[in-house]
Amino acid sequence: MTRRDGAPIVGMIGGGQLARMTAEAATALGIGFRVLAASEHDPAAQVVRDVHLGSHESLEAVLTFAQGCDVITFDHEHVPTAILDALSAQGIAVRPSAQALGHAQDKLLMRAALTKLGAPCPAWSQVASADEVSAFAEEHGWPVVLKTSRGGYDGKGVWVVADATEASDAMSTPLGAGSFWLAEQFVPFIRELSAQVARSPHGQAVAYPVVQTKQTNGICAEVVVPAPQLSEERALQAQELALRIARELDVVGMLAVEMFDTGAGVLVNELAMRPHNSGHWSIEGAVTSQFENHLRAVLDLPLGDPSARAQSVVMVNILGGTVGDLYSAYRHVFARDPELKVHLYGKEVKPGRKVGHVTLLGANAEELLARGRHAADYFSGTIDE
Amino acid sequence: MTRRDGAPIVGMIGGGQLARMTAEAATALGIGFRVLAASEHDPAAQVVRDVHLGSHESLEAVLTFAQGCDVITFDHEHVPTAILDALSAQGIAVRPSAQALGHAQDKLLMRAALTKLGAPCPAWSQVASADEVSAFAEEHGWPVVLKTSRGGYDGKGVWVVADATEASDAMSTPLGAGSFWLAEQFVPFIRELSAQVARSPHGQAVAYPVVQTKQTNGICAEVVVPAPQLSEERALQAQELALRIARELDVVGMLAVEMFDTGAGVLVNELAMRPHNSGHWSIEGAVTSQFENHLRAVLDLPLGDPSARAQSVVMVNILGGTVGDLYSAYRHVFARDPELKVHLYGKEVKPGRKVGHVTLLGANAEELLARGRHAADYFSGTIDE
Numbered sequence: 001m002t003r004r005d006g007a008p009i010v011g012m013i014g015g016g017q018l019a020r021m022t023a024e025a026a027t028a029l030g031i032g033f034r035v036l037a038a039s040e041h042d043p044a045a046q047v048v049r050d051v052h053l054g055s056h057e058s059l060e061a062v063l064t065f066a067q068g069c070d071v072i073t074f075d076h077e078h079v080p081t082a083i084l085d086a087l088s089a090q091g092i093a094v095r096p097s098a099q100a101l102g103h104a105q106d107k108l109l110m111r112a113a114l115t116k117l118g119a120p121c122p123a124w125s126q127v128a129s130a131d132e133v134s135a136f137a138e139e140h141g142w143p144v145v146l147k148t149s150r151g152g153y154d155g156k157g158v159w160v161v162a163d164a165t166e167a168s169d170a171m172s173t174p175l176g177a178g179s180f181w182l183a184e185q186f187v188p189f190i191r192e193l194s195a196q197v198a199r200s201p202h203g204q205a206v207a208y209p210v211v212q213t214k215q216t217n218g219i220c221a222e223v224v225v226p227a228p229q230l231s232e233e234r235a236l237q238a239q240e241l242a243l244r245i246a247r248e249l250d251v252v253g254m255l256a257v258e259m260f261d262t263g264a265g266v267l268v269n270e271l272a273m274r275p276h277n278s279g280h281w282s283i284e285g286a287v288t289s290q291f292e293n294h295l296r297a298v299l300d301l302p303l304g305d306p307s308a309r310a311q312s313v314v315m316v317n318i319l320g321g322t323v324g325d326l327y328s329a330y331r332h333v334f335a336r337d338p339e340l341k342v343h344l345y346g347k348e349v350k351p352g353r354k355v356g357h358v359t360l361l362g363a364n365a366e367e368l369l370a371r372g373r374h375a376a377d378y379f380s381g382t383i384d385e
Numbered sequence: 386m387t388r389r390d391g392a393p394i395v396g397m398i399g400g401g402q403l404a405r406m407t408a409e410a411a412t413a414l415g416i417g418f419r420v421l422a423a424s425e426h427d428p429a430a431q432v433v434r435d436v437h438l439g440s441h442e443s444l445e446a447v448l449t450f451a452q453g454c455d456v457i458t459f460d461h462e463h464v465p466t467a468i469l470d471a472l473s474a475q476g477i478a479v480r481p482s483a484q485a486l487g488h489a490q491d492k493l494l495m496r497a498a499l500t501k502l503g504a505p506c507p508a509w510s511q512v513a514s515a516d517e518v519s520a521f522a523e524e525h526g527w528p529v530v531l532k533t534s535r536g537g538y539d540g541k542g543v544w545v546v547a548d549a550t551e552a553s554d555a556m557s558t559p560l561g562a563g564s565f566w567l568a569e570q571f572v573p574f575i576r577e578l579s580a581q582v583a584r585s586p587h588g589q590a591v592a593y594p595v596v597q598t599k600q601t602n603g604i605c606a607e608v609v610v611p612a613p614q615l616s617e618e619r620a621l622q623a624q625e626l627a628l629r630i631a632r633e634l635d636v637v638g639m640l641a642v643e644m645f646d647t648g649a650g651v652l653v654n655e656l657a658m659r660p661h662n663s664g665h666w667s668i669e670g671a672v673t674s675q676f677e678n679h680l681r682a683v684l685d686l687p688l689g690d691p692s693a694r695a696q697s698v699v700m701v702n703i704l705g706g707t708v709g710d711l712y713s714a715y716r717h718v719f720a721r722d723p724e725l726k727v728h729l730y731g732k733e734v735k736p737g738r739k740v741g742h743v744t745l746l747g748a749n750a751e752e753l754l755a756r757g758r759h760a761a762d763y764f765s766g767t768i769d770e
Contacts, residue, residue, distance in 0.1 A: 006710030006711060006713060007711075007712040007729070007731075008712070020412065021413075023412065023432075024409045026432075027405065027408065027409050027432045028406075028409065028668075028726075028727070028728050028729075029715075029727060029728075029729060030711065030712070030728070030729025030730065030731050030741065031712075033432075045434075046434060047408075047411075047418075047433075047434050048432075048434060049430075049431060049432050049433060049434055049436070051434070206723075283413075287723075287724050287726075287746075288723070296715075301715050301719055302715075302716065302719035302720035302723070303719075304719065304723050304724075304725075305724045309694060309695075309746070310694075325391030326391060326392075326415065327391040327393070327415070327416075328391060330414075330686050330687075331686060331687065334681065334686055334687035334689065335687035338591075338673070338689050338690040339672050339689075339690045340689075341413075341672075342413070342414060343413050343414075343415070344392070344413075344415025345415065346392075356415065361672075
């Protein structure tokens with residue numbers, strides 16, 4: 001299984017930017033890294049030596065891919081449970097396990113599990129009709145957040161509906177196999193937070209600083225590290241909550257717990273069991289990046305220090321605009337800001353699509369944010385100087 | 386030439402660890418990166434998507450490799466001048482140029498050029514016989530350092546001879562094509578320093594902090610950043626010297642100027658026109674790594690900030706010992722030191738061979754060195770706890 005130098009091979013299913021950035025960490029550590037990508041144009045497939053092309057929904061493709069890998073992990077949550085079970089049945093280490101990953105794949109499973117373990121959540125209920133949404137709203141008020149239990153990401157599969165008519169419209173969307181409707185209380189949050197932890201099979205876990213995230217149209221737009229004006233006590237509570245969820249759900253690898261900060265406390269919004277957009281800052285900004293700690297966790301190696309390397313770190317996503325040629329922006333943004341760290345994912349530019357991110361380290365989050373937004377806007381083409 | 390997203394393709398000749406680490410920087414920047422490697426087992430060939438296998442001494446292999454690249458650069462200095470000239474004759478951008486690179490390939494050329502521009506050097510002379518070495522020693526004393534003008538690296542091609550007999554023995558070594566004997570004064574230095582700069586075709590240049598290096602058997606063993614107890618004035622002089630050499634020799638990309646610190650001043654020992662072992666600390670330790678700045682320089686992009694991210698940074702090379710399986714050391718070294726950054730190059734372990742390095746950032750160089758040496762020794766197998 002392992003290579004001639006004793007290093008294991010980690011197989012990551014999915015060839016997106018998370019796999020691409022994990023590859024950089026694998027290269028540094030000298031760990032074998034194989035990617036199952038849908039296309040040779042996928043971000044990771046462009047740069048990784050050991051690429052298999054195939055669908056994550058094909059049992060045959062996944063089993064062939066997994067041959068010779070020491071552990072299988074994920075760039076996304078979309079691998080069908082039946083395939084994960086088949087991998088495990090063949091004795092292949094799948095991390096996180098199918099059972100743990102179920103909570104990131106299925107929001108009903110996730111809500112039920114979190115409620116059982118007493119984690120704070122918005123009020124929620126499975127619903128099958130607009131009438132049931134209205135009944136939910138009578139108790140918790142309009143608007144209601146409607147979600148499909150499976151298949152949603154980056155704002156897809158989520159509707160905020162103001163009344164029964166809008167609920168009915170949303171629910172005319174066909175549900176994927178095994179997916180159901182979930183109604184959640186609309187939470188008037190003051191901001192969103194993310195608490196990331198890494199956890200290994202033998203139970204070691206480390207918690208990254210709690211960060212503030214800003215979503216635009218359901219897509220992560222900005223991250224500020226640490227979350228400003230979050231008391232040490234509240235930050236510790238959020239980290240402990242994330243560590244408890246990781247332990248109780250037996251997560252292995254990175255776990256991101258996205259939270260609403262209501263001012264009075266936090267409510268869990270989403271879980272992701274993989275490296276996450278809210279942790280991209282850690283490549284330069286932490287002693288150990290989320291990508292390296294994901295690898296260390298799934299390999300059951302001792303975890304690295306998740307501390308920030310600067311007083312303040314900001315990450316701003318680069319969203320596709322009207323300019324297809326991202327590269328030419330380098331001449332401007334690099335000349336303007338020699339401290340800017342840029343990551344481009346090799347993706348075709350489409351309006352609103354995540355195509356890269358920028359990171360800045362320093363002392364003043366507002367000043368770093370202004371510089372990061374300028375660079376991201378210049379890449380997008382919304383400003384030209 | 387360029388890819389569909391507008392990004393250029395950088396072709397690096399040589400598939401060693403420098404190409405491997407440059408690949409990580411290219412991936413982050415979204416720059417196309419192609420490597421000409423001698424073997425699929427070369428460090429970079431194991432991880433880079435776009436690998437050509439072939440010899441850097443084959444005109445056909447190099448020309449085929451260069452087709453479709455926007456710029457050609459180097460992992461090592463061993464590409465014959467005739468091949469570099471052929472590339473340039475075809476209108477392919479070669480950076481650094483054959484003319485500049487000549488000074489890193491040929492120590493006689495280098496000494497002549499440095500002497501012409503007034504850079505401080507040990508006394509030197511071309512010699513053709515032991516008698517000429519003795520004549521040189523009459524003026525400058527024994528021992529004498531004998532070098533082959535071409536083909537030396539990591540201590541190879543260098544002899545310290547105590548008398549005419551030893552000189553005669555050394556000079557019985559057959560010289561490679563175009564190589565001559567060079568005698569240099571033995572310098573009783575108190576330590577070695579390295580000053581690295583990046584320079585772009587339009588003449589922008591940045592200087593990294595001057596570092597202290599420790600060589601063991603001609604191989605870089607340790608780097609401390611910044612060089613301890615080097616006055617700001619002396620550090621500035623060393624940086625200015627490196628910047629002047631880069632400008633006068635028209636270097637494009639990274640230049641490392643290795644220097645002897647005699648206590649009274651510095652003397653130039655060697656030049657390297659590529660990323661260099663004395664700059665590996667910059668991956669985590671600087672705002673912009675030497676690998677990223679090498680890419681930015683050869684692409685004529687504005688250069689990144691070379692400042693250190695911590696008060697003190699140390700790098701310790703991992704040398705091969707008796708243990709072939711480097712990976713298993715992770716369980717110990719990562720548990721012992723969660724802040725440790727490790728880079729393994731995927732090379733087969735041979736005694737004394739550079740197979741990786743470790744980096745630590747902090748406040749106290751001595752303390753960081755002790756931790757770095759422990760980790761490196763554990764990988765090598767010279768300690769087992």
